[in-house]
Every structure is written in structure tokens, then in C-alpha cells.
Amino acid sequence: xxxxxxxxxxxxxxxxxxxxxxxxxxxxxxxxxxxxxxxxxxxxxxxxxxxxxxxxxxxxxxxxxxxxxxxxxxxxxxxxxxxxxxxxxxxxxxxxxxxxxxxxxxxxxxxxxxxxxxxxxxxxxxxxxxxxxxxxxxxxxxxxxxxxxxxxxxxxxxxxxxxxxxxxxxxxxxxxxxxxxxxxxxxxxxxxxxxxxxxxxxxxxxxxxxxxxxxxxxxxxxxxxxxxxxxxxxxxxxxxxxxxxxxxxxxxxxxxxxxxx
Amino acid sequence: xxxxxxxxxxxxxxxxxxxxxxxxxxxxxxxxxxxxxxxxxxxxxxxxxxxxxxxxxxxxxxxxxxxxxxxxxxxxxxxxxxxxxxxxxxxxxxxxxxxxxxxxxxxxxxxxxxxxxxxxxxxxxxxxxxxxxxxxxxxxxxxxxxxxxxxxxxxxxxxxxxxxxxxxxxxxxxxxxxxxxxxxxxxxxxxxxxxxxxxxxxxxxxxxxxxxxxxxxxxxxxxxxxxxxxxxxxxxxxxxxxxxxxxxxxxxxxxxxxxxxxxxxxxxxxxxxxxxxxxxxxxxxxxxxxxxxxxxxxxxxxxxxxxxxxxxxxxxxxxxxxxxxxxxxxxxxxxxxxxxxxxxxxxxxxxxxxxxxxxxxxxxxxxxxxxxxxxxxxxxxxxxxxxxxxxxxxxxxxxxxxxxxxxxxxxxxxxxxxxxxxxxxxxxxxxxxxxxxxxxxxxx
Numbered sequence: 001x002x003x004x005x006x007x008x009x010x011x012x013x014x015x016x017x018x019x020x021x022x023x024x025x026x027x028x029x030x031x032x033x034x035x036x037x038x039x040x041x042x043x044x045x046x047x048x049x050x051x052x053x054x055x056x057x058x059x060x061x062x063x064x065x066x067x068x069x070x071x072x073x074x075x076x077x078x079x080x081x082x083x084x085x086x087x088x089x090x091x092x093x094x095x096x097x098x099x100x101x102x103x104x105x106x107x108x109x110x111x112x113x114x115x116x117x118x119x120x121x122x123x124x125x126x127x128x129x130x131x132x133x134x135x136x137x138x139x140x141x142x143x144x145x146x147x148x149x150x151x152x153x154x155x156x157x158x159x160x161x162x163x164x165x166x167x168x169x170x171x172x173x174x175x176x177x178x179x180x181x182x183x184x185x186x187x188x189x190x191x192x193x194x195x196x197x198x199x200x201x202x203x204x205x206x207x208x209x210x211x212x213x214x215x216x217x218x219x220x221x222x223x224x225x226x227x228x229x230x231x232x233x234x235x236x237x238x239x240x241x242x243x244x245x246x247x248x249x250x251x252x253x254x255x256x257x258x259x260x261x
Numbered sequence: 262x263x264x265x266x267x268x269x270x271x272x273x274x275x276x277x278x279x280x281x282x283x284x285x286x287x288x289x290x291x292x293x294x295x296x297x298x299x300x301x302x303x304x305x306x307x308x309x310x311x312x313x314x315x316x317x318x319x320x321x322x323x324x325x326x327x328x329x330x331x332x333x334x335x336x337x338x339x340x341x342x343x344x345x346x347x348x349x350x351x352x353x354x355x356x357x358x359x360x361x362x363x364x365x366x367x368x369x370x371x372x373x374x375x376x377x378x379x380x381x382x383x384x385x386x387x388x389x390x391x392x393x394x395x396x397x398x399x400x401x402x403x404x405x406x407x408x409x410x411x412x413x414x415x416x417x418x419x420x421x422x423x424x425x426x427x428x429x430x431x432x433x434x435x436x437x438x439x440x441x442x443x444x445x446x447x448x449x450x451x452x453x454x455x456x457x458x459x460x461x462x463x464x465x466x467x468x469x470x471x472x473x474x475x476x477x478x479x480x481x482x483x484x485x486x487x488x489x490x491x492x493x494x495x496x497x498x499x500x501x502x503x504x505x506x507x508x509x510x511x512x513x514x515x516x517x518x519x520x521x522x523x524x525x526x527x528x529x530x531x532x533x534x535x536x537x538x539x540x541x542x543x544x545x546x547x548x549x550x551x552x553x554x555x556x557x558x559x560x561x562x563x564x565x566x567x568x569x570x571x572x573x574x575x576x577x578x579x580x581x582x583x584x585x586x587x588x589x590x591x592x593x594x595x596x597x598x599x600x601x602x603x604x605x606x607x608x609x610x611x612x613x614x615x616x617x618x619x620x621x622x623x624x625x626x627x628x629x630x631x632x633x634x635x636x637x638x639x640x641x642x643x644x645x646x647x648x649x650x651x652x653x654x655x656x657x658x659x660x661x662x663x664x665x666x667x668x669x670x671x672x673x674x675x676x677x678x679x680x681x682x683x684x685x686x687x688x689x690x691x692x693x694x695x696x697x698x699x700x701x702x703x704x705x
């Protein structure tokens with residue numbers, strides 16, 4: 001990174017607080033592929049001068065995979081720890097690039113004492129665009145065929161279908177919708193802690209089914225808004241040996257590319 | 262003995278409704294075996310949801326073919342039941358077409374003509390449904406999980422509804438001919454009968470005595486058919502015609518992504534994290550010490566009452582299963598089957614209580630004996646099933662509660678998930694990375 005990422009602790013030391021806390025999430029922090037999404041998002045925020053901070057070493061897993069696997073104890077332990085940290089910094093607004101973190105922070109933390117305005121990065125970028133702070137010229141993507149895969153925990157779980165699409169439209173690309181999209185979207189296969197285990201026996205894996213559908217439109221890019229969907233679909237594209245022709249990219253990566261960041 | 266008909270009618274009526282009431286009480290008793298759950302908040306929204314989803318069929322029409330056919334049968338069924346009032350009054354007092362005297366000539370004509378149109382739509386609906394279900398190969402309707410009773414049940418429902426409508430038209434047609442012959446007073450307008458069965462009856466030129474017999478026979482069969490069908494509901498997935506209403510009223514109104522947080526766990530964790538808490542302290546004087554509850558669900562008793570109501574409300578349409586990513590890719594999980602098995606187990610428990618006066622342990626549980634771990638672990642919690650359900654049932658919540666039982670009571674998660682959970686607990690990430698390395702990406 002050619003600029004410094006500041007933490008909440010840095011801000012606190014200066015006696016200031018940022019406009020928004022960027023919740024990076026485990027995938028965004030540790031997974032090599034997802035780290036690129038994290039960086040792309042930071043570059044955009046940095047470019048347009050959004051005052052943001054991360055928790056850095058003070059961030060923990062939100063507890064989502066443990067919860068959905070059925071381990072309420074581990075989930076609440078994580079949640080309470082995180083809430084203590086967030087409340088200590090008097091965090092008001094959180095943005096995250098992971099729909100699972102987004103859902104958990106937004107929906108499951110309030111009853112445990114964590115009340116924040118939580119938004120997904122696509123929603124935040126949409127807001128920035130509407131406020132005139134973010135301007136995107138889509139030249140690089142003109143006429144390219146892009147299909148968007150709705151993450152379950154952004155779409156069905158929280159009813160957000162428009163923000164990612166609005167951003168994609170700004171790219172001047174040719175947006176094609178899969179038959180199973182929006183409320184009828186098909187899962188990538190990673191949710192509910194499936195990411196961390198082998199799938200049950202079946203005819204095929206869910207990500208293969210989903211990638212097959214996406215590839216049937218012969219897109220140049222499969223766009224996602226979730227690091228786990230990204231991994232699952234990237235694996236799917238590799239499975240069909242299409243990884244030289246089709247890219248799987250997070251929307252924020254596309255925006256960063258359009259801006260040549 | 263001139264009142265014999267009326268007496269027989271009354272006996273049948275009381276017996277029919279009495280038996281049905283008894284069945285409903287049994288269902289109510291079984292549902293109450295579940296844990297209480299407070300769903301009496303947001304009342305206005307609940308009424309609105311019920312009106313829109315159950316009465317307005319808003320989710321049925323998402324699949325237009327099935328949606329419109331279902332609308333025919335539903336509207337026909339609801340309105341034709343107004344006629345039941347007439348049947349009951351006529352039956353008890355020996356009158357004929359009693360509503361005509363109240364409605365007046367014109368309005369009664371409109372009323373009977375409307376019923377005829379609706380009845381023919383019901384016939385069209387059930388015939389097409391029968392063909393669709395048995396010969397057309399809609400995958401969700403021909404899956405193996407429906408073999409046996411569920412499949413037969415579905416067909417019986419269609420056959421009974423068809424028969425009821427045929428009795429209805431037979432009754433009207435013979436009535437109309439008798440009216441034209443001046444045997445019966447002229448009441449009502451019967452356009453569909455006029456076009457279909459009346460010309461057919463005319464070919465045989467039946468004498469009036471026989472037609473009176475036919476009219477009476479059809480009237481009785483129609484009435485007995487309704488009573489039979491009503492009591493059949495208890496044994497059938499067709500219960501949804503009643504329970505869809507409470508199920509939508511008690512539906513989960515939260516965002517799909519918002520899973521409940523267990524309060525009992527919250528109390529434990531708070532105690533654990535509170536540096537001032539004394540874990541060995543005796544409970545305060547007068548404090549309510551709750552019996553330690555079970556985490557999650559292993560049997561129907563551990564599910565909540567709305568989940569049990571859901572199991573009785575499921576009409577096995579399979580829209581959930583047809584969109585389930587696990588099921589689509591050939592895994593054993595089927596959300597529809599989760600509800601069907603929950604109902605099967607609940608009925609078994611009900612029969613056990615009928616026999617023994619209270620539940621005697623039968624050595625069986627919903628978990629393992631009905632629903633297997635393999636099914637439970639295949640769920641991606643994507644909520645496609647809940648989105649697809651036309652009556653807002655929530656099979657995912659049952660899967661989730663059973664996972665909780667497996668993990669928190671039995672430590673029986675798949676090995677990889679145990680590893681993930683250990684990582685979350687110890688490293689604050691699902692992978693075995695060091696928390697201190699969380700910001701390394703910023704230095705690359």
C-alpha cells in the first residue's frame with residue numbers, strides 16, 4: 001500500500017474519530033485473494049478522501065461461521081468481545097466488504113448491546129456516488145459482458161439487490177442477469193459455514209452448479225460482492241478451465257480498475 | 262316420519278363438525294407440546310402479512326401457472342362455501358334454495374351463476390393439477406420423497422374436489438330441468454349446467470321422479486362429501502387451507518439474515534466476561550433458578566410452537582426443495598422433507614399421548630430417527646427455501662436449531678467445523694492465523 005492504513009487506536013491517540021470504521025473481516029485480512037478486495041476498497045476511500053480506520057489487531061471474527069454451524073457460545077464470545085472494543089471506540093458507522101460480517105454486525109449484534117449503522121461496501125460506494133464524492137468513468141469496461149452473482153447474505157438475507165447493480169451500471173458494461181438472480185439467486189455454496197468443510201455427498205458441488213450457470217452467458221467478468229462467493233466462483237471457473245477467459249472480481253475491484261488505482 | 266331427513270341431516274352435521282373439532286383440538290394440543298415463543302408483536306404488520314400472503318396469495322403467483330390454477334381452486338372453494346350456509350339451512354328446515362327468499366330474484370340469479378362459473382374454474386384447476394402432477398413431470402412433484410402417502414394424498418384431494426364439483430353440477434342440472442318442467446319453483450340461474458349437463462340429461466329424457474331422486478342424491482352426496490373432506494383434512498397435507506392463516510400471521514417478520522441469539526448463552530457469557538462476577542456465589546435470595554434448558558433441538562418438544570405449526574401447515578408443494586442449492590446438487594437435504602418429518606414425528610408423539618395419556622418415552626427422537634446429520638450439515642443457510650415458501654414457513658429455523666443441538670449438546674460437528682470453531686475461539690479467525698497478523702495486508 002502506498003499510503004498508511006490508520007487504526008482506531010491511531011485515531012484515538014490523536015483524539016479524533018474517523019467518518020467510518022472499515023470492518024475488514026477474516027477473509028479480507030488473511031485470504032490472499034480477498035486481501036486484494038480489501039486493498040482496492042482502501043484505495044478508493046483514500047483517493048476520494050474518506051476518513052476511515054480499521055481495527056487491525058483488535059478485530060476478531062464476528063462469529064458468523066461459528067453461529068451458523070450451531071455454536072452459539074463461540075459466536076457470543078466473539079460478539080461480546082467485538083462489541084466491547086467497538087463501544088470503547090464509540091463507533092457509530094461500520095462499512096464492510098463481507099456480507100457475512102455485514103449481516104452479523106447489523107442484525108445479530110444489536111440484541112447483545114452493539115448498535116451501529118452497518119453498511120455493505122457496495123451500499124457505501126453508492127452513497128458516495130450519490131453524494132457526488134465518488135465519480136466513476138467506466139471506459140475500461142465499455143461493452144464488456146458482466147454478470148453479477150448475488151451474495152445470499154447481502155441479497156436475500158438483507159434485501160439489498162440494487163446497490164451493486166447501480167455501481168456496475170456506472171461501468172458502462174453490458175450487464176447480463178442470470179436466471180437465478182436477486183431474490184431467486186443461487187447460493188455459491190459457502191454460506192452457513194460450508195466454506196470450512198467438505199460438502200456432503202451429491203451429484204456435484206454448489207459452486208460448480210452456480211459457475212456453470214454464470215458461464216452459460218459467456219461473460220468476461222463474473223462480479224461478486226462477497227469474498228467467499230469470490231473464492232467459490234473462482235474455483236468454479238478453474239474447474240471449467242475458463243480462468244484465462246473469465247475473471248471473477250469484486251465490484252470494488254472493478255471500480256478501482258476503472259479509476260486506474 | 263316426515264322429519265326423518267332433517268334428523269339424519271342434523272345428526273350428520275353435528276357428527277361431522279364434532280369430529281372435525283376434535284381433530285383440531287388434537288392438532289392444537291400437539292402444537293402446544295413445543296416451546297412457547299412470543300410472536301404477538303407488530304400486530305398490524307402481522308394482519309397485513311396474513312391478508313397479503315394467505316388471503317391475497319401474493320407468493321403463489323410467483324410461479325404463474327401453478328399460481329393461477331391455485332387461485333381458481335382457492336377462490337372457488339372459499340366462495341362456494343357460502344353455499345354451505347344454504348345447504349345447512351335447507352337441510353335442517355327442509356326448505357329448498359333458502360337463500361333465494363332472502364336474496365331476491367335478481368341477486369340470487371347472480372349468486373348462483375357466479376357459483377357455477379367458480380365451480381367450473383375449480384374443475385379446470387383440479388383437472389390440470391392432476392395432469393400436471395401425474396403426467397407432466399414437474400420435478401418437485403415427482404420426487405422420490407413423495408412416494409406413498411404424500412403422493413396418494415395429493416391425488417385424493419384433487420379427486421374429492423373434482424367429485425364435489427360434479428355433484429354440484431349434477432344437482433343444479435336436474436334442479437334446472439325440474440324448474441323448467443314446473444316441478445320446482447324457479448330459483449337461480451345456472452349457465453354452466455345449462456350448457457353442459459342439461460343437454461346431456463335431455464338426451465335420456467328422464468322422468469321427473471327420477472330427476473328429483475338425482476337432485477336429492479347429488480345434494481346429499483355434496484353435503485356428505487363436504488363433511489368427509491373436512492374430516493379428511495386432519496390426515497392430509499390439505500390442512501394448509503386452514504393453517505396457512507395462523508402460519509402467516511405468526512411468521513418471522515425479521516430479515517432472513519437475522520438469526521436469534523440464545524438468551525441463556527448471553528447470560529453465561531456475560532458472567533464469564535464480568536471480572537466482578539463470582540462464579541461460586543450462591544443465587545440471590547428469591548432469585549428464580551431456571552432448570553438448565555437444552556441447547557437447540559433434538560426432538561419436537563425442543564422446537565417452538567410456530568415451528569410445529571409450520572410442520573402442520575406445509576402442503577408439500579416442494580417449492581423450497583426445488584430452489585435449495587444442496588438439493589439441486591444432489592445432496593440429501595430437502596427443506597420440504599424437514600417439515601414433513603417434523604410433522605410425522607409430532608403425529609407419532611400425538612398418538613403416543615392418545616394411547617398412554619401422556620408421552621411415554623418411545624426411544625425415538627426427531628434427530629437421527631427422522632432427520633439425519635447428513636441432511637442438517639448440507640444446509641448453506643442461504644434462505645432460498647424461506648423465500649420460496651408460499652405461506653412463509655421456515656424450515657431453515659428447524660435445521661438451525663438441530664445444528665445447535667448437535668454442536669452444543671453433543672459436540673457432534675464435522676471434524677473440519679470443529680477445527681474452524683476452535684480457530685475462531687483461539688485465534689479470532691476461522692483459519693489458524695495469528696490475530697497479530699491481521700493488518701499485514703496493509704504492509705504488503
